[in-house]
Amino acid sequence: MKKLYASLILILAFSASVSSQEMTLTKLGTILERASDSIISQKPQWRFIIRDVPFITIADSTHNRMRIISPIGESDKLNEELKTASLMANFHTALDVKYAISDNILWAVFIHPLKELTEDQVYDAVSQVYYAHVNFGTTFSSTSLVFPGNRKPPEKPKKIERKIIKKI
Numbered sequence: 001m002k003k004l005y006a007s008l009i010l011i012l013a014f015s016a017s018v019s020s021q022e023m024t025l026t027k028l029g030t031i032l033e034r035a036s037d038s039i040i041s042q043k044p045q046w047r048f049i050i051r052d053v054p055f056i057t058i059a060d061s062t063h064n065r066m067r068i069i070s071p072i073g074e075s076d077k078l079n080e081e082l083k084t085a086s087l088m089a090n091f092h093t094a095l096d097v098k099y100a101i102s103d104n105i106l107w108a109v110f111i112h113p114l115k116e117l118t119e120d121q122v123y124d125a126v127s128q129v130y131y132a133h134v135n136f137g138t139t140f141s142s143t144s145l146v147f148p149g150n151r152k153p154p155e156k157p158k159k160i161e162r163k164i165i166k167k168i
Contacts (some may be wrong), residue, residue, distance in 0.1 A: 089140030109130035
């Protein structure tokens, strides 16, 4: 009976992997075209606009990576309060999207393996990047889901005892 059960699990796992569709550059481009108001495609890069918010998607099928990004503003114009709030949002409200700085630009960023993405996940990722962009400076949220936590940064960092660090 155990062999029959194990065989059934293997057959189901194999059939699920055979029937699943891998995300390709062509499929990704088609989804982005449907989601955007306007788009410029230079596979494996797409530049597009949704409701006046600019996006860039970059994919690398060789290394199985992709990212959907949206520039928010110049990072050197951010005060420490906004930088701290964006880091806290990465933990509580930005969910699958993160705020990141590169080349003096603050970005809303979604990064994921390419071939494992589903069509629904791409639409969700675009939505989350959009909302992280437009909500920067207010709720810093990418969806309506929020993980609870202290919303204000502590006044002074708490001193951590060495014995606690050794346990970790």
